[in-house]
Amino acid sequence: xxxxxxxxxxxxxxxxxxxxxxxxxxxxxxxxxxxxxxxxxxxxxxxxxxxxxxxxxxxxxxxxxxxxxxxxxxxxxxxxxxxxxxxxxxxxxxxxxxxxxxxxxxxxxxxxxxxxxxxxxxxxxxxxxxxxxxxxxxxxxxxxxxxxxxxxxxxxxxxxxxxxxxxxxxxxxxxxxxxxxxxxxxxxxxxxxxxxxxxxxxxxxxxxxxxxxxxxxxxxxxxxxxxxxxxxxxx
Amino acid sequence: xxxxxxxxxxxxxxxxxxxxxxxxxxxxxxxxxxxxxxxxxxxxxxxxxxxxxxxxxxxxxxxxxxxxxxxxxxxxxxxxxxxxxxxxxxxxxxxxxxxxxxxxxxxxxxxxxxxxx
Numbered sequence: 098x099x100x101x102x103x104x105x106x107x108x109x110x111x112x113x114x115x116x117x118x119x120x121x122x123x124x125x126x127x128x129x130x131x132x133x134x135x136x137x138x139x140x141x142x143x144x145x146x147x148x149x150x151x152x153x154x155x156x157x158x159x160x161x162x163x164x165x166x167x168x169x170x171x172x173x174x175x176x177x178x179x180x181x182x183x184x185x186x187x188x189x190x191x192x193x194x195x196x197x198x199x200x201x202x203x204x205x206x207x208x209x210x211x212x213x214x215x216x217x218x219x220x221x222x223x224x225x226x227x228x229x230x231x232x233x234x235x236x237x238x239x240x241x242x243x244x245x246x247x248x249x250x251x252x253x254x255x256x257x258x259x260x261x262x263x264x265x266x267x268x269x270x271x272x273x274x275x276x277x278x279x280x281x282x283x284x285x286x287x288x289x290x291x292x293x294x295x296x297x298x299x300x301x302x303x304x305x306x307x308x309x310x311x312x313x314x315x316x317x318x319x320x321x322x323x324x325x326x327x328x329x330x331x332x
Numbered sequence: 333x334x335x336x337x338x339x340x341x342x343x344x345x346x347x348x349x350x351x352x353x354x355x356x357x358x359x360x361x362x363x364x365x366x367x368x369x370x371x372x373x374x375x376x377x378x379x380x381x382x383x384x385x386x387x388x389x390x391x392x393x394x395x396x397x398x399x400x401x402x403x404x405x406x407x408x409x410x411x412x413x414x415x416x417x418x419x420x421x422x423x424x425x426x427x428x429x430x431x432x433x434x435x436x437x438x439x440x441x442x443x444x445x446x447x448x449x
């Protein structure tokens with residue numbers, strides 16, 4: 098038994114060794130990707146979000162190379178929404194973007210598998226597979242997705258975008274993968290408002306989990322039971 | 333008269349073709365720094381598969397800074413004159429793809445020039 102184990106162990110070790118340059122019996126261990134141990138989320142404190150402030154929108158546009166125009170065929174990954182309760186006159190201002198649902202309707206309807214949810218909960222479009230049918234835009238209850246209608250030039254190297262694909266907030270995946278946080282969160286803090294908090298919803302000790310436990314947080318359209326990754330405080 | 337005309341036409345066709353010996357060879361400009369991730373003969377044949385394999389790992393599994401990385405290709409091979417790998421017919425990616433008659437559509441979405449510092 099012991100011999101057999103030792104043999105198997107050695108065989109497995111050998112497996113990773115190159116048979117010829119560039120040719121492997123088994124692929125050697127490669128860099129670690131995302132895991133489902135983490136679920137990225139964002140908490141929006143609407144009591145700190147100011148009417149007329151659009152630092153998050155500007156930061157998003159800059160980070161992702163969006164034009165910043167708001168016409169019907171321009172891409173908007175994050176929007177500021179101003180609300181007014183008719184009965185009381187109470188006003189609210191809050192950013193709305195892709196809510197990074199745990200049960201994303203956009204992924205359900207995608208015919209090619211281009212719309213997908215990463216193991217860490219970030220909902221993305223794989224533009225290599227997207228055929229631009231826009232079913233996902235119809236399915237999204239938050240109107241979070243945009244379609245690129247015209248050829249683009251001078252995209253950011255970290256944020257490839259192009260004509261004929263659907264796109265939306267990626268939680269700045271290019272920053273998150275390098276240990277950073279989304280551009281909107283950084284901009285909100287730089288503005289001194291701290292209305293946005295980014296973190297791991299799966300870790301009970303993270304700042305975002307603690308704040309949600311203490312102050313409570315709601316989902317927009319909670320009735321749809323999508324279990325969104327973006328939550329709102331004070332709505 | 334007709335024969336003469338045909339001869340003249342033939343001569344006119346033959347001259348430029350003879351001068352350049354068929355299709356123009358691609359311009360291969362030397363990369364800006366360091367050795368490549370694989371020898372040229374491997375890169376020439378395998379780079380589409382490498383990139384296609386890596387794109388899935390990067391987009392779906394979030395592996396950045398892998399050995400195969402289009403951003404790094406662009407950073408090394410961007411032309412000194414246009415600053416890009418696909419802006420003119422002389423640029424690294426474009427010149428070979430034009431020669432091989434293979435449509436190059438990476439740069440409809442991806443940046444064909446390195447990030448400005």
